[in-house]
Amino acid sequence: MMQLAVRPAPLLNVDNLVVEYGLGNKIVHAVSGVSLEVVRGETLGLVGESGCGKSTLGRAVLQLRRPKSGRVMFDGEDLTAMEGEALRRMRRRVQLIFQDPIASLNPRRRIGDIVAEPLIIAGIKDAAERKRRVHEVLSAVGLDPDLVANRLPHEFSGGQCQRICIARSLVLNPEFIVCDEPVSALDVSIRAQILNLLEEMKARFGLTLLFIAHDLAVVKAVSDRVAVMYLGRLCEVGPSEQLFAQPAHPYTALLLQAIPVPDPDVRPAESVAAGEPPSPIAPPSGCRFRTRCPRADQRCSAEIPELRQVAPGQFAACHHPLG
Amino acid sequence: MSAPLLAIEDVAVELPTPRGNLRAVDHVDLSLQAGRTLGIVGESGCGKTMLSRAVLQLLPKKAKLTGRVMFDGQDLVRLAPESLRRLRGRDLAVVFQDPMTSLNPVLTIGTQLMETIQEHLELDAPAAKARSIELLAAVGIPAPEQRLVQYPHQCSGGMRQRIAIAIALSCEPKLLIADEPTTALDVTIQAQILDLLAREQRRRHMAMIIITHDLGVVAGRADEVAVMYAGRVVERAPTQALFKRMHMPYTEALLAAIPKLDAAPHTPLPAISGRPPDPTRPLKGCSFAPRCNYAGRHCHAAKPVLTSAEMPDHVYACFHPIRMTEGMEA
Ligand SMILES: Nc1ncnc2c1ncn2[C@@H]1O[C@H](COP(=O)(O)OP(=O)(O)OP(=O)(O)O)[C@@H](O)[C@H]1O
Ligand SMILES: Nc1ncnc2c1ncn2[C@@H]1O[C@H](COP(=O)(O)OP(=O)(O)OP(=O)(O)O)[C@@H](O)[C@H]1O
Ligand code: SF4
Ligand code: SF4
Ligand SMILES: [Mg+2]
Ligand SMILES: [Mg+2]
Numbered sequence: 012m013m014q015l016a017v018r019p020a021p022l023l024n025v026d027n028l029v030v031e032y033g034l035g036n037k038i039v040h041a042v043s044g045v046s047l048e049v050v051r052g053e054t055l056g057l058v059g060e061s062g063c064g065k066s067t068l069g070r071a072v073l074q075l076r077r078p079k080s081g082r083v084m085f086d087g088e089d090l091t092a093m094e095g096e097a098l099r100r101m102r103r104r105v106q107l108i109f110q111d112p113i114a115s116l117n118p119r120r121r122i123g124d125i126v127a128e129p130l131i132i133a134g135i136k137d138a139a140e141r142k143r144r145v146h147e148v149l150s151a152v153g154l155d156p157d158l159v160a161n162r163l164p165h166e167f168s169g170g171q172c173q174r175i176c177i178a179r180s181l182v183l184n185p186e187f188i189v190c191d192e193p194v195s196a197l198d199v200s201i202r203a204q205i206l207n208l209l210e211e212m213k214a215r216f217g218l219t220l221l222f223i224a225h226d227l228a229v230v231k232a233v234s235d236r237v238a239v240m241y242l243g244r245l246c247e248v249g250p251s252e253q254l255f256a257q258p259a260h261p262y263t264a265l266l267l268q269a270i271p272v273p274d275p276d277v278r279p280a281e282s283v284a285a286g287e288p289p290s291p292i293a294p295p296s297g298c299r300f301r302t303r304c305p306r307a308d309q310r311c312s313a314e315i316p317e318l319r320q321v322a323p324g325q326f327a328a329c330h331h332p333l334g
Numbered sequence: 335m336s337a338p339l340l341a342i343e344d345v346a347v348e349l350p351t352p353r354g355n356l357r358a359v360d361h362v363d364l365s366l367q368a369g370r371t372l373g374i375v376g377e378s379g380c381g382k383t384m385l386s387r388a389v390l391q392l393l394p395k396k397a398k399l400t401g402r403v404m405f406d407g408q409d410l411v412r413l414a415p416e417s418l419r420r421l422r423g424r425d426l427a428v429v430f431q432d433p434m435t436s437l438n439p440v441l442t443i444g445t446q447l448m449e450t451i452q453e454h455l456e457l458d459a460p461a462a463k464a465r466s467i468e469l470l471a472a473v474g475i476p477a478p479e480q481r482l483v484q485y486p487h488q489c490s491g492g493m494r495q496r497i498a499i500a501i502a503l504s505c506e507p508k509l510l511i512a513d514e515p516t517t518a519l520d521v522t523i524q525a526q527i528l529d530l531l532a533r534e535q536r537r538r539h540m541a542m543i544i545i546t547h548d549l550g551v552v553a554g555r556a557d558e559v560a561v562m563y564a565g566r567v568v569e570r571a572p573t574q575a576l577f578k579r580m581h582m583p584y585t586e587a588l589l590a591a592i593p594k595l596d597a598a599p600h601t602p603l604p605a606i607s608g609r610p611p612d613p614t615r616p617l618k619g620c621s622f623a624p625r626c627n628y629a630g631r632h633c634h635a636a637k638p639v640l641t642s643a644e645m646p647d648h649v650y651a652c653f654h655p656i657r658m659t660e661g662m663e664a
Contacts (some may be wrong), residue, residue, distance in 0.1 A: 271550030
């Protein structure tokens, strides 16, 4: 008997989001009609190659870049319609962690002040309370507050700077964090430390995460569900295990095939679909993946494929899904 | 076995820094036969690039190099600059992580290719041009003739790396050193470039050194792998042996810390605690000791040297090697 997955009401609901950039007299179609939802306590992974619009989507969710159209509902409220004080209040509940931890810390400010900054912006005037919170989150991310609070960012390694960034993102007790490639700049051994830390923080503080990365194995390690993006659109979304075991979209399959596996018995597949992604300034008509897809036919250039359910909880935007 | 094409003998590189002398490469021995691929893996700062630059004799001016680099019968360290220049680009070629390191932004792709070809081979202009087109086609550039008149900035990152590879291959080198050739590229492009390198290597019977921090990149593509840590080679073995029966705890820890595609979501990763030592403050004992699960007292007091156990071509530097055959453990 097929089990009907009953999902609770989503904490985040992104509906038909469109984000564009002007570039001279041209338009970059960075995000073109993306819909997704994240339920409370879940980690949704977002993968795709460079320039496919992951960061743009993440920033548009937080309203750091206003979308051209579409809606972002957070806990039942429409962020896209919010402004001024209401938006600022809402921003305390959603945070962002960046890829480059060193660049995202002000080099002239002490660690204690960097981590306390969101508290000041949020109007918490009690200095003792701020200090207590800063100590709490620094300890939580595995740093000794007494040793680090008075030091400057350049005295720390990349991994330690990412810990500091995570502490800063936690200090306001947010419910939702967009992690934009938080481990891409880190070495293998440090990467594992930070991924474990994020998982720990998620459990401890009851967080919900949108986890952006281009490394599928990294994404799988932390995500309940994964969304695959290509040139501004979602190709496929589904439970991590399901999506990796039985990808339905040809692009997901291509990505999986291209990953170098640290096992000499796994022979690398001879040249996966040749070619490179086209420009988001003039994306292909119909399915945007069609210029590299081995299954493409006439219908693929004429008709935009909609996300359709291919297995319980798994959706693919393809006219000729695999399997 | 015949004499190796390349033999790196006791090579050390020191760099003066405001914090003191930095030992970037700490007495490394490696060798490579013609037509074979050696993978060098290790984390950021472990000395991979400095080692390859020592081979190429392209170290920073202030660097102090000791040891010998025997290439095709001559010691590159002691070779006259003029002979070195002739060797580089002809018998000894290199591809860097950032293709713009080897491409000139103000020259067309055709000019750069033809210049390299004509500098090292005796070909007239039409022949050099024909060869350029042939090379661009070989590295998978569509419409190569039209590309000749374009500039590097008119190409994508993946295209530029293909062009850099075409230039590196143009004079049929005996050895190609590829220093993180795909780290800056997307995974689908990365697979294409790695395939391209492997194909051209087989076709030309060229030796290759692939430098990377990704064990996945060398697993399917190198004959032999050397693992570096804090300036030293800490384990070296034929690829199969290294992955199946690694003896050095750092190799094991590095492999374990990689997220695996077949692991279930939310499986905690066996992370390596701490981080590599400060290269200006070398440790007395094993450089991995502060992070090693197997470390004993002796490990902090003395440096393990490379030794072999079952197989002469599998060496490791460790006092308490793991996965040894029964009864062989020291
Ligand atoms: N401020 C901007 N102005 C113009 N174009 C932009 C701007 N920011 C991003 N873009 C373009 O929008 C597209 C999506 O960019 P985005 O940074 O969202 O991609 P991404 O998936 O995060 O890539 P990466 O993996 O490289 O971080 C790209 O083509 C990019 O060049
Ligand atoms: N020009 C330089 N002057 C001083 N020190 C340097 C210089 N270049 C590199 N180093 C140092 O030498 C050591 C070895 O660096 P190297 O670039 O060889 O590492 P790597 O293994 O190639 O790292 P990555 O993976 O980041 O490329 C590091 O400690 C580095 O900080
Ligand atoms: S819709 Fe067509 S082109 Fe797009 S992924 Fe499916 S088969 Fe390929
Ligand atoms: S020598 Fe000692 S510290 Fe070094 S890797 Fe071996 S067991 Fe660990
Ligand atoms: Mg991005
Ligand atoms: Mg390097």
